[in-house]
Amino acid sequence: MRYKTNRTESSPPRVRCVKPAEVRLSELMSAAEQLFLAKGVDSTTINEIVEQAQVAKGTFYHYFASKNELLSAMRERYTDQFLKRLEEKTGTCKADDYLGQLCAWVRESIEAYVDTYRLHDIVYTNHHHHNRTNWEKNAILEQLQVILENGTRVGVWQIAEARITSLIIYSGVHGATDDIIASSEVDRDHFISAVLVNCLQMVGVLEYQK
DSSP: OOOOOSOOOOOOOOOOOOOOHHHHHHHHHHHHHHHHHHHOSTTOOHHHHHHHHTOOHHHHHHHOSSHHHHHHHHHHHHHHHHHHHHHHHHTTSOTTOHHHHHHHHHHHHHHHHHHHHHHHHHHTTTSOTTOTTOHHHHHHHHHHHHHHHHHHHTTSOOOSOHHHHHHHHHHHHHHHHHHHHHOTTSOHHHHHHHHHHHHHHHTTOOOOOO
8 A cells, every 4th residue: 555645855956057247248248150151240149149159139138238249259359369370370489480380370361360250351341451550450469579579589480570561461462362262262272382482582582382
């Protein structure tokens, strides 16, 4: 015979998973990035972004006042990721191999831009590098300038104005890469080698072994 009992087994309490703020912020930007690439900025609503990120709408407004503010944060993240790619690539060279670092910087600048130009065009739609106070451009320039200054210091090349040479190389590489993006028929490896040779000639390195 079975007896009823008033005792009930209680289920263990649910533990609410609270994600760190930086994780939620990253997920929001990643969700927006996917939607912007697929639909465009104007066609994407904030409702769609929070649905994609699986967060409440209030979470969006906790971090951003508008899509424009979101785009500003995405622009900073894009630059950080771009710089990280360059740092990782130049970091594969020996600490005193400034010629190798310059070659790696030029190559990876082209590769990274080609790989991410669609996102680049989205985040820089209303904030192009022609902005003379653009900190993103300056951060990349400083990275290149340090390589050129170090190379001059140890006699790899002789550059009187590292900042000016950095500006010319940066602008030239960026502009030339737009050409390969516009043409699907360009041989990327040959293109990169040709750009690299021209950049090296600018710093006085006339012979380059691939």
